[in-house]
């Protein structure tokens with residue numbers, strides 16, 4: 001009778017164990033909690049962490065000052081130091097651009113502006129600076145590592161920056177949050193900034209207005225990111241149905257002409273629907289998955305103990 005009871009409990013535990021393991025396997029990997037590295041600018045200056053672990057990293061860049069700013073981060077080339085950078089900047093401010101690579105910037109941010117992106121940060125000494133009001137940069141270290149747990153996002157569009165155009169810009173996207181992968185394959189810094197076109201407004205109308213108003217267009221600004229040559233990132237943009245224009249306003253190194261005037265412009269339509277893919281969400285919790293796996297382990301241990309007790313009684 002006792003043997004029969006132990007046998008029944010063991011069978012129930014085996015079923016519970018299987019259910020817990022299946023549940024654990026079913027819980028999506030994307031639900032991993034993610035650190036978000038915050039880089040910010042305020043009235044008192046730029047705030048950066050002293051150290052960031054290299055690899056795929058989620059970064060939020062925000063402006064909590066009352067004035068607009070253009071935050072940017074870049075990696076000093078191997079062998080350069082904050083001291084050598086400072087000396088070069090003092091001698092010839094134009095010479096500093098040869099001293100770094102891996103440039104990332106959310107571009108012009110109004111007070112309260114914030115942008116999030118994912119990038120594979122390379123180890124080295126990095127600087128953060130305000131491109132709009134340049135001052136002494138803040139330096140931080142990126143160490144060798146496997147990132148902060150960010151998984152590589154599944155993009156809904158992969159767009160390449162070239163000198164001078166957008167490769168792979170889809171002619172249509174779906175409403176909602178879209179993850180764009182932006183890769184700079186050109187030789188200059190480039191950006192993709194997206195504005196919603198007004199009803200009946202053409203790309204030519206928009207560009208004429210942008211030139212006339214020196215970029216102060218009344219159109220809704222959706223967002224975007226700038227990246228240096230060789231840099232690659234993912235960022236989310238949220239669209240409602242309508243027509244959009246993507247532009248790069250960065251001036252050409254040789255002539256100063258904004259890249260938009262050299263052909264770095266594209267339009268796309270956004271249709272009703274639900275966007276297919278996004279960056280992994282932040283702040284989700286794996287504790288439920290871990291709890292389920294924990295209970296599976298408990299079931300397994302109790303089952304094995306009962307099995308040992310059962311075998312002893314035989």
Ligand SMILES: [Cu+2]
Pocket residue numbers: 164189190191248249250259264
């Ligand atoms: Cu450009």
